[in-house]
Amino acid sequence: MFWFAEGLIYRRQDSVFHTIDPRVKLFVSIMLFSLSLLSNTILEFLIILSLIFFIGVLSKTLKRMAKTFVFSLSFLAMVFIINVLVGYDIMFSIIISLRFISVVSSTSIFFLTSSPDELELVMKSFHLPYDLIFAFVTAVRFVPVIMLDAIQILDSQRSRGLEIEKGNLIKRIKNYLPVLIPLIVQAIIRSEELAEAMESRAYGYSKKKTSYYSLRLRKRDYFAASVSICFMIAFILAIYFLHI
Amino acid sequence: MIEVKQLHFKYPTMKNYVLNNINIRIELGQIVAIMGSNGSGKTTLIKHFNGLLKPNEGFVKVFGKDTRDDSVAAFSRRVGLVFQNPDHQIFSDTVWNEVAFALKNFGFEEEVIKKRVKWALEFFNLIQYKDTSPLLLSGGEKKRLCLASILAWDPDYIVLDEPTVGQDFLQKEKLREVIKMLATRNKTVIIVSHDVEFIWRLQPRLILLSNGEVAMDDTCANVFQNNVLLDKCGIVKPQFVELFDQLTPLLTHPPLDVLEARSIFLKLMKKGE
Amino acid sequence: MLCGKLTPLIKFVDFTFSYLDSPTPILKSVNLEIEEGEFVLLVGPSGCGKSTLLRCINGLIPHLYSGTYKGKVIVDGEQVSEKNISTLATKVGFVFQNPENQIFMFTVEKDIVFGLENIGLDKEEISRRLEWALKILNIEHLRYRAPYELSDGQKQRVAIAGALVMYPKILVLDEPTSLLDPKTAYDFISTLKELNRSIGITIIVVEHRIDLLAKVADRIIVMDNGQIVFDGPFKEVIKEKNLHLYGITVPPIINLQNVLSESGVNFPRYSLDVKSFSEMVKKEVFKVD
Numbered sequence: 001m002f003w004f005a006e007g008l009i010y011r012r013q014d015s016v017f018h019t020i021d022p023r024v025k026l027f028v029s030i031m032l033f034s035l036s037l038l039s040n041t042i043l044e045f046l047i048i049l050s051l052i053f054f055i056g057v058l059s060k061t062l063k064r065m066a067k068t069f070v071f072s073l074s075f076l077a078m079v080f081i082i083n084v085l086v087g088y089d090i091m092f093s094i095i096i097s098l099r100f101i102s103v104v105s106s107t108s109i110f111f112l113t114s115s116p117d118e119l120e121l122v123m124k125s126f127h128l129p130y131d132l133i134f135a136f137v138t139a140v141r142f143v144p145v146i147m148l149d150a151i152q153i154l155d156s157q158r159s160r161g162l163e164i165e166k167g168n169l170i171k172r173i174k175n176y177l178p179v180l181i182p183l184i185v186q187a188i189i190r191s192e193e194l195a196e197a198m199e200s201r202a203y204g205y206s207k208k209k210t211s212y213y214s215l216r217l218r219k220r221d222y223f224a225a226s227v228s229i230c231f232m233i234a235f236i237l238a239i240y241f242l243h244i
Numbered sequence: 245m246i247e248v249k250q251l252h253f254k255y256p257t258m259k260n261y262v263l264n265n266i267n268i269r270i271e272l273g274q275i276v277a278i279m280g281s282n283g284s285g286k287t288t289l290i291k292h293f294n295g296l297l298k299p300n301e302g303f304v305k306v307f308g309k310d311t312r313d314d315s316v317a318a319f320s321r322r323v324g325l326v327f328q329n330p331d332h333q334i335f336s337d338t339v340w341n342e343v344a345f346a347l348k349n350f351g352f353e354e355e356v357i358k359k360r361v362k363w364a365l366e367f368f369n370l371i372q373y374k375d376t377s378p379l380l381l382s383g384g385e386k387k388r389l390c391l392a393s394i395l396a397w398d399p400d401y402i403v404l405d406e407p408t409v410g411q412d413f414l415q416k417e418k419l420r421e422v423i424k425m426l427a428t429r430n431k432t433v434i435i436v437s438h439d440v441e442f443i444w445r446l447q448p449r450l451i452l453l454s455n456g457e458v459a460m461d462d463t464c465a466n467v468f469q470n471n472v473l474l475d476k477c478g479i480v481k482p483q484f485v486e487l488f489d490q491l492t493p494l495l496t497h498p499p500l501d502v503l504e505a506r507s508i509f510l511k512l513m514k515k516g517e
Numbered sequence: 518m519l520c521g522k523l524t525p526l527i528k529f530v531d532f533t534f535s536y537l538d539s540p541t542p543i544l545k546s547v548n549l550e551i552e553e554g555e556f557v558l559l560v561g562p563s564g565c566g567k568s569t570l571l572r573c574i575n576g577l578i579p580h581l582y583s584g585t586y587k588g589k590v591i592v593d594g595e596q597v598s599e600k601n602i603s604t605l606a607t608k609v610g611f612v613f614q615n616p617e618n619q620i621f622m623f624t625v626e627k628d629i630v631f632g633l634e635n636i637g638l639d640k641e642e643i644s645r646r647l648e649w650a651l652k653i654l655n656i657e658h659l660r661y662r663a664p665y666e667l668s669d670g671q672k673q674r675v676a677i678a679g680a681l682v683m684y685p686k687i688l689v690l691d692e693p694t695s696l697l698d699p700k701t702a703y704d705f706i707s708t709l710k711e712l713n714r715s716i717g718i719t720i721i722v723v724e725h726r727i728d729l730l731a732k733v734a735d736r737i738i739v740m741d742n743g744q745i746v747f748d749g750p751f752k753e754v755i756k757e758k759n760l761h762l763y764g765i766t767v768p769p770i771i772n773l774q775n776v777l778s779e780s781g782v783n784f785p786r787y788s789l790d791v792k793s794f795s796e797m798v799k800k801e802v803f804k805v806d
Contacts, residue, residue: 115623116623117623117624117627134621137621137622137623138621140623141621141622141623141664144665145617145665149332152327152329152332153332153333155291155296155327156325156327156332156333157333158296158316158317158320159294159296159316159320159324159325159327160320160333160345160346160349160393160394161317161320161321161346161349161350161397162317162349163315163316163317163349177335178333178335178345181335182331182332182333182334182335185331185334185335185379186331186332189331190618193613193615193618193619194618194619194621195581196572196577196581196611196613197611197613197618197619197621198621199576199577199580199581199602199603199606200575200577200602200606200609200610200611200680201606201631201632201635201679201680201683202602202603202604202606202607202632202635202636202683203603203635204603204635205603205604205606205635205636205637206603206636206637208637209634209635209637210633210634210637210638210639210640210643211634212630212633212634212640212643212644213627281698281700282668282669282698282701382563382564383563384563409695409696410692410695410725411725412562412563412725412764412765412766413761413764413765413766413767414562414761414762414764415563415764416766438698438699440699441728441766441768441769478698478699478700479699479700480699480700480703482769483728483768483769483770483791484769484770486791486792487770487791487794487795490791490792490795490796490799491795491798491799494799494803501769502769502772502773502776503776505769505773506773506776506777506780509773509777509782510777510780510782512803513782
């Protein structure tokens, strides 16, 4: 059902790229994102997109990137048509569309190749407030559980004669109440139980916590980071001095 | 009648079949228990009885109609399913409306709805809560509310998924009485349960599932004599059946309950004097 | 010569509690003493206050749930109302009923380590305790698994591990097996007994399934309506008449002995399971071999 979101969801994969420190992956994503905003000609975008393509191959995520790509194409077509209708010239519209693709693909690189564990460690390294990080971790941990709950609730209500496909728009929205309310109630009950469990395991004992797990940069991380920086510098120089 | 023939089922996202070649017929007026280890397919099977799930191969017919030929709502009118967690269905602003929900969905008339809801709430001792929010009831009361909601529309088949979990002795006794009462009214009650002692007191027909297949379908007494199968399914015998095993030939059959066991022992001890 | 008892590990002194939104007390003048190393079963009908009592031991009451708090609850020499929950977490471990909602992290290892990170232990100590907990609960093979890859029984074991690594003296469990099938429940309770025996941890468990705990609990406390009705060795209390009025499902074989005793039949020994009952009956009553 959520096929287009495939380009944003992490899945375990054994590729070299996945093993790179998540902070470096974040840097690569942000770098490509910024360069996409900076670029103005088709050649520039082709260079960026080829690099993204290369990373896609390296991390074995090309297929899923492509799925999001296909989704953004339809969105793209809309952007393109509106631009043309409003009166911007065709070249400009093409540039806008290419920028859109680049921005979306460069963002998805980070999310496709970083597990929620890594996201947590990145947030810790930026010294974000722990409550926020914990909220994020809990949310990701329980999303599949909540989805399962939703299915069970739907089964229960359908067994009581609820037909969610029937009726006009207003009736259909009303039909979602018997599913939404138990879902919300379950979420509230769950958060109460979580709170009890958290407190019982000394959450909030002190501001100073041990980090049993930490990120450590290795040779491959330095290598990837240097390559990215060189690419970035070369790209910027090429834009301003070679006027590509 | 519910007829299941050569039912094969697997979930779309999974490789293995959860149910393999199930063949069962359940008539009206029976009490049927379905037991088996976790993952044996019990809940998956009962979801076929009202069409929530449809077979990959084979068919399920309820009163002669294939479950693929009509909506879940249509089948639910005659086959009521009560799932394990009451919090998965309670949503209305009042207890009254909670029970009336299904009746409204099934198109009952206002007058009939009023009568049925009143009966159901009185029968389960919940009438005093009729204008209260159902979310404020205790766990046991919520379970009774779910049962009341189902019985209000008077289905012919009542399917209960683990109804005794978290229930204390008095609540279980009440449940047992309700089940017996329903059977006398020519309803069929199908129970999925782990609770061997509860099942033993009911003496139902017992269907044992193992690895998605029907391992045994017989009287409760016979199934609990099959040591090999019980071991395979990880099922512990009811204590009185085990007592009978240990004390044969002093006992001629496993006692149904403590009263029967007592009279048997009193007789035996008189003989010994 | 050893003289006197150690002060009780847990002590309730004339303790009354009502929740914030309720006028009636859920616990009424409770007096209770539990010694170190005991294995206590706490039972009673729904709403009798047993779950509330548990939460008074580790501080969830009054710190997370406020209300009217009268009397004293003393755990390991200190008043619960004067210590915060996070400190009490190193004395009292709590295992909840729902296996799902007490595992927060993405892997078993991370979840077990959660409490230790919170109390700021150094990495070597964390590592030591982690290995110990994985071993003692037989879950080493589950170390890197995600919660959705675990069965409910495995999740409950991980929950115990997460509590045990805090090295508590007391382990409190609120209906831990109610969502487990009988065989898994039996294994779980055996593990608890083994922990009680090997490391001497005091165990207080609320359960409806008496049959699982018959041979394992030293002491049983029956509550009703906020008060303790019966409190004593399991073998004594279980003989009481009318336990079923307190919502307790007395195991059939024990029920049979109680009922026969009322009819004037007394056996030489009181048995807690079918096997020992049958053997006793065959040898000593019917003189059969």
